[in-house]
Amino acid sequence: MKIVIMTKQLFLLFAVCITFSTQGQEEYARKIIKKLSSPKMHGRGYVKNGEKKAAKYIAKEFKKHDLNKFNNSYYQKFEISVNTQPKNIKLNLNDTLQLIPGKEFLINPNSPSVKGIFSTICITQNELLVDSIFQKKLKHSENKFILIDRYGFNTLSKSEKNKITNIINYLCYNPNPKHKGCVIFTDDKLTWTAGFFESSKASFTIQKKINIDEINKISVDCDSEYHENYQTQNVIGFLEGKSKSDSTIVISAHYDHLGRMGTKTLFPGANDNASGIALLLNLAAYFSEPSNRPDYNLLFIAFGAEEIGLLGSKYYIDNPLLPLEKIKFLLNFDLAGTGDEGIKVVNATVFTKEFELLQKINRENSLLKKIAPRGTACNSDHCFFYEKGIPCFYSYTLGGISAYHDIYDKYETLPLTKFTEYNKLIQLYIKQL
Ligand SMILES: [Zn+2]
Structure with missing residues (x-):
């Protein structure tokens, strides 16, 4: 009888230990x-x-x-x-729309410091695919921010996607074109990365449905530290x-x-x-x-x-x-x-x-x-x-x-x-x- 009780007690103790260790983990x-x-x-x-x-x-x-x-x-x-971007980041469209960092926009982590009010030039992703239109717009982009309408990107073909991505990378990273930076408007989820070099152009991604033709100026304030x-x-x-x-x-x-x-x-x-x-x-x-x-x-x-x-x-x-x-x-x-x-x-x-x-x-x-x-x-x-x-x-x-x-x-x-x-x-x- 005693042995049985002991065994039962031991079993209970064992069960408690198991539960505790699982919970403990x-x-x-x-x-x-x-x-x-x-x-x-x-x-x-x-x-x-x-x-x-x-x-x-x-x-x-x-x-x-x-x-x-x-x-x-x-x-x-x-x-x-x-x-890095250790200080406050501000992004404002048309003086009226202040965007929420992290929620509505991300800065490209490789962006340099940028501060000021800039005029804009708009381009859709379909226009990026037509070389003559793209080059013409680029010619008139000096010291401006290029706004890229990239809504619906995922519905495009693989080759279109590749071509657009290459052009956007060129616009965001290549020091030669004279524009100041670029802003990509997307309906994709915002996904950030870590920056490991300092690009010559600042760029942002905005996830918000906006008619970009109505945006004529952008105000940005960002200090980067490399x-x-x-x-x-x-x-x-x-x-x-x-x-x-x-x-x-x-x-x-x-x-x-x-x-x-x-x-x-x-x-x-x-x-x-x-x-x-x-x-x-x-x-x-x-x-x-x-x-x-x-x-x-x-x-x-x-x-x-x-x-x-x-x-x-x-x-x-x-x-x-x-x-x-x-x-x-x-x-x-x-x-x-x-x-x-x-x-x-x-x-x-x-x-x-x-x-x-x-x-x-x-x-x-x-x-x-x-x-x-x-x-x-x-x-x-x-x-x-x-x-x-x-x-x-x-x-x-x-x-x-x-x-x-x-x-x-x-x-x-x-x-x-x-x-x-x-x-x-x-x-x-x-x-x-
Ligand atoms: Zn990981």
């Missing part, structure tokens, strides 16, 4: 994502040292999980060139495996995002990629527990400067802290915050044996709805490792929210639908790799 993830996407982190970009604050926070978490340092530091520092040698960092920690083999599994995710556009517009980057860092730190927490120690060594890398061209991972591959040939496998996580439709795995069609194992573990434990295979794609920090012949996957969650590289990618609306299951899948996978 998601709770920890939420805490990390909330912190990393808060205004205090300034979008983890290059305004107000956002990326340094985020790196410091991650290093502190590494320390909590007792990860080992290299050369007495979790940081691997490197330099990049960046173009830094040729901006110091940023990867954050790296190491966990020794039980087997004492020198074979290492790398777990990576980028922590940087797009920062701020002006003083008021924040790009929080909750899904991209505070969520991937939350997964990485959860794995660090789990595997650093003595009872969960993996056989192989684990190298945790929170990459910097991904959004600006995968520069943190490029720096690491050129300056590895462990011999690259000791990497057994690399798992890179970017966009880990949904999962309603499962995950997609880049390189699944290359490393088929490893992909089958992932599928098998998922099936046996009924974790994610689907694990969809994808071929190679140089679209996140796994890319240079793959190019060096290192086996790797990059996985991202599917379904849920559509916010991406915009002001709406925030903690409050990030569902983390299948975070616990995703985390569990990767834990099991690392143990069996």
